Amino acid sequence: MKKFLLFSVPSLFLILSVVLMTGGSWIKEPMGAHDDLFSYVQNIEHFIEEENWEEASEEHQNAQQAWDTISKRIQYSVEREDMLAISETLSRIEGGIKEEDTSSISPELYYFYELWSELG
Numbered sequence: 001m002k003k004f005l006l007f008s009v010p011s012l013f014l015i016l017s018v019v020l021m022t023g024g025s026w027i028k029e030p031m032g033a034h035d036d037l038f039s040y041v042q043n044i045e046h047f048i049e050e051e052n053w054e055e056a057s058e059e060h061q062n063a064q065q066a067w068d069t070i071s072k073r074i075q076y077s078v079e080r081e082d083m084l085a086i087s088e089t090l091s092r093i094e095g096g097i098k099e100e101d102t103s104s105i106s107p108e109l110y111y112f113y114e115l116w117s118e119l120g
Contacts, residue, residue, distance in 0.1 A: 020076055027074050028119055030066075037066040038116055044093065045109050048102055056097050064090060078119055086115050 020027075030036035040063035047056035067090060071083055089112045096105035 022077065027077055028070055028116075034062075035066045035069045037063055037070055040066055041093075041109065041112055041116075044097075044105075048097070048105055048109075051100075051102070053097060053100050060090070060094050060097055064094075074119070082115060082119055086112065086119070089115065 030039075040059050043059045044056050044063065047053075047059060067086065071087075075083065089108050092108045093105055093112070096102075096108065
């Protein structure tokens with residue numbers, strides 16, 4: 001029994017560590033309706049095209065909350081620079097929404113899409 005525990009506990013720990021560190025692409029996916037970051041950003045893009053700034057601001061708040069949830073899940077499986085880049089992009093989008101400047105938000109949205117597709 002001691003030998004079994006001696007080998008199984010470290011093996012299980014190593015397996016779980018490898019799964020956690022390599023699972024960024026599936027860990028980032030939404031686990032509920034409240035953390036679907038990609039959908040929130042797509043909604044922001046839609047509201048900006050219609051120049052509906054209040055709805056875009058509300059969606060941005062939802063996106064920020066979703067990112068806070070997702071970033072805690074993926075912090076061990078993705079590069080720190082990628083996480084910081086997404087945070088910066090969301091901040092720039094927020095600034096563009098507050099200024100109601102479509103031309104500054106569009107490049108940030110497409111940069112976010114690229115970061116998101118490469119994440120994990």
